[in-house]
Amino acid sequence: MTIKIMHPEDLKILRICVDCRQRFIFHSDWVDHQLQTGHNSMKKYDLLSGEMIISLDNRIRETV
Numbered sequence: 001m002t003i004k005i006m007h008p009e010d011l012k013i014l015r016i017c018v019d020c021r022q023r024f025i026f027h028s029d030w031v032d033h034q035l036q037t038g039h040n041s042m043k044k045y046d047l048l049s050g051e052m053i054i055s056l057d058n059r060i061r062e063t064v
């Protein structure tokens with residue numbers, strides 16, 4: 001039996017891989033995807049509002 005540890009953003013944030021457009025609602029699935037494919041760019045969307053959430057890294061870059 002495997003125990004899945006929930007991340008605080010699980011089921012609230014939708015992650016979409018920029019490279020292959022796969023969607024992830026579990027942070028652990030995204031981490032697995034990064035390890036398996038080497039893809040490391042993703043967009044985050046708020047599942048409730050559907051709005052894109054800009055990551056902290058992007059926000060810093062965009063304000064420069």
Ligand SMILES: [Zn+2]
Nearest residue numbers: 017019020039
């Ligand atoms: Zn990918």
